Amino acid sequence: MAGQPPAGEPAPADGSLPEPSAARLGAAPFGVYVHVPFCLTRCGYCDFNTYTAAELGSGASRDGYAALAIEEITLAARVLGGQAGPVQTVFFGGGTPTLLSAASLGSMLRAIDSELGLAPDAEITAEANPETVDEQTLAELRAVGVTRLSIGMQSAVPHVLAVLDRVHEPGRPQRCVRWARAAGFRRVSLDLIYGTPGETDADWLASLDAALAAEPDHISAYSLIVEDGTRLAARIRRGELPAPDDDVLADRYVMADDRLSATGLHWYEVSNWAAAPGSRCRHNELYWTGGDWWGVGPGAHSHVAGTRWWNVRHPAAYASRMAESASPAQAREILSGAEQATERIMLLTRLAAGCPLGELSPVGRSAAEQAATDGLISSEALATGVVRLTQRGRLLADTVIRAITD
Numbered sequence: 486m487a488g489q490p491p492a493g494e495p496a497p498a499d500g501s502l503p504e505p506s507a508a509r510l511g512a513a514p515f516g517v518y519v520h521v522p523f524c525l526t527r528c529g530y531c532d533f534n535t536y537t538a539a540e541l542g543s544g545a546s547r548d549g550y551a552a553l554a555i556e557e558i559t560l561a562a563r564v565l566g567g568q569a570g571p572v573q574t575v576f577f578g579g580g581t582p583t584l585l586s587a588a589s590l591g592s593m594l595r596a597i598d599s600e601l602g603l604a605p606d607a608e609i610t611a612e613a614n615p616e617t618v619d620e621q622t623l624a625e626l627r628a629v630g631v632t633r634l635s636i637g638m639q640s641a642v643p644h645v646l647a648v649l650d651r652v653h654e655p656g657r658p659q660r661c662v663r664w665a666r667a668a669g670f671r672r673v674s675l676d677l678i679y680g681t682p683g684e685t686d687a688d689w690l691a692s693l694d695a696a697l698a699a700e701p702d703h704i705s706a707y708s709l710i711v712e713d714g715t716r717l718a719a720r721i722r723r724g725e726l727p728a729p730d731d732d733v734l735a736d737r738y739v740m741a742d743d744r745l746s747a748t749g750l751h752w753y754e755v756s757n758w759a760a761a762p763g764s765r766c767r768h769n770e771l772y773w774t775g776g777d778w779w780g781v782g783p784g785a786h787s788h789v790a791g792t793r794w795w796n797v798r799h800p801a802a803y804a805s806r807m808a809e810s811a812s813p814a815q816a817r818e819i820l821s822g823a824e825q826a827t828e829r830i831m832l833l834t835r836l837a838a839g840c841p842l843g844e845l846s847p848v849g850r851s852a853a854e855q856a857a858t859d860g861l862i863s864s865e866a867l868a869t870g871v872v873r874l875t876q877r878g879r880l881l882a883d884t885v886i887r888a889i890t891d
Contacts, residue, residue, distance in 0.1 A: 490786070490795040493816030500564045500812035502792055503819055509790035510568035516771045517561075517575045517597055519554060520782030521582040522800055523547050525617070529650040529716035530678075530709060534784030534798050535580045545800030551589040554781050555596040556807040561779045562600035569777065569789070571604040572597055574768035576612075583617040583626075591629030593781075608633055608672075608767040615653040615661050623661070624668040633672040633766070634665050635705075641695035642688040645681045648726065650716070659699035672764060674703035679737040681709050682726035689737050693744045702764035704750055705757050706741045708734045735880045742876060753837045755879050773832045783813070791820045827890050834886050839866055839873035845889055852888040861885050 502510075524535045545553075575597060577590055590611060597603060610633040611626060618626075623634075638658035640646050646655065658675060665673045675696045679689050696704055709729050711718050720726045742752060750758040754773060759765045771778060780787040783803040786795045794817035797803055806813040820828070826844070833840035842850060853872050856862040861878035862885065863871075878885050 490816070491818065493794070493818045496794050496812060496814035496817040498811045500560055500814060502564060502789060506790035506792040506819070507568075510565060510777075511570045512790065514573045514771050514774075514776040515569045515571070515601075516768050516776060516778040517558075517572050517601065518768075518778055518780045518785060518787075519575065519577045519582075519593055520780065520785040521550070521577060521579040521585060522783050523550075523579065523584045524581050525584065525614075526650065526652055527716070529648070529720070530712070532712035532715050533580065536800060541800060545804045547585060549804075550585065550800075551592050553804055553807045554593050556810075557781045557813060558593065558596045558600050560810075560812060561781070565601070565779075565789075567602075569601070569779075571602045572607055573604050573776075574608045574610070574771055575603070576610045576768040577631075578612050580612075581614050581617055582611050583613040583622065587622060587625035587629050587631075590626065590631065594630050610635055610766065610768055612637065613661070615657040618661055618664070620664045620667065623664050623670070627665075627668045627670055632670070633674070634661075634670055635674045635676060635703075635766075636661050636665075636701075638675045638692075638696060639678045640681065640684070640688070641692040642684070645684045645688055645692070648681050648683055648717075649678065656695075659695060662699040662701055672703065673701045674705060674766065675699065675701045677704060677706040677741075678709050679706060679741065680729040680734045682721070682729065686736070686740065689740060690744070693741060697744070697748050697750075702750075702760040703758070703766065704745060706738075706745075707756050708738065738880060739876065742879075751837070752879075755835045755874070755882050773836055775829055775832070787814075791825055793818050793820060830890050831886050834872055834874065834889065835882060837873065839863075839871040842867065842870045842872055845872070848891065849889040852891065856885050856888060 522535050524537055527537055575594065582590060594609060609631045611631045612635045614637050636658050639649055639651050641655050643655055662673050677692055677696060711721060711728065721728050745758045750760055752758050753765050777789045778787060783800045784796055784798040794814045796813040797806060797815045803813050830840055830844050845853060853862055853867060857864045857867045860875060861881060863873045863875055866873035874882060874885065
């Protein structure tokens, strides 16, 4: 959701798909992403499409948001015509989905089921900031059908949280995990960030250990990215804070991988570790393995059978489109076969399962062999026809992927 989308081409007002994409409906697993663009406060590092109450202005509100999203779900059903297949995964992301009531999230989930059809074993994830949930709200989320929680912990160290402008108290994310288990959630993830200015190795290990002590079955750990236009970027530019150091970020990643692996959480994507295959985020796996999804909400991105589009960003503009019964899409792009093949290689290579060597061009296969010689790709896996990154290769994943897709 971060950053500005490409210019693209005009999207049709009725949301219709180009014929080649419409003909391929149902060929890939299908999911729904629902973007909830509201936050209590703006974190200094975040450039996602989110709005605090002061930034929202007129024309949109939390109270009316579920009804707007349901209008787009109805539009999706009209465009897809029942051909996309049952919805395998739903992901409520943001922003802060848990600023909406469980009843609001439940109403959107019921609309997805009635309009598009939920698979009996569908994974339903909600992101949650620790300060926005408690024992009661977590029980309510479980009762309306949410099956998986992704809790934004980021760090266990107060001074690191302060630099990130995170407002939850240390220890609360771990309590949220306990409350979630008591509410009946079997699948709970914690999100961490490493490389924050002022964070030490000891701070990072303390955060890892605090997260592991809560016994989630999934942890995501992301290096801090300083995005242009954010408050953090401005502070670094003014010299108030040091910029993240690439060597330090690499060391922190290795620390995380070693510590998580030693305690039974194993990487399945460069930034994600799970206790078992059943603990992986199926919604993200759908993205990474070439599935289709409809993104609901302001700024949400969608991909269906080689056509990608993105919605208008501001909630007021989104509400205006919905009031006109028009598609909220701002623009779209239709990917060529070559572009789709390149994206498939890029995504599969980030997975522990790896990318089939046959997906690569002759030049790409030669580059993969060189990367194996350099210790960036597993020679053993390559011998079986799979491109799989080593731990060192994961540190240089973007470089490796560029080499094998050129």
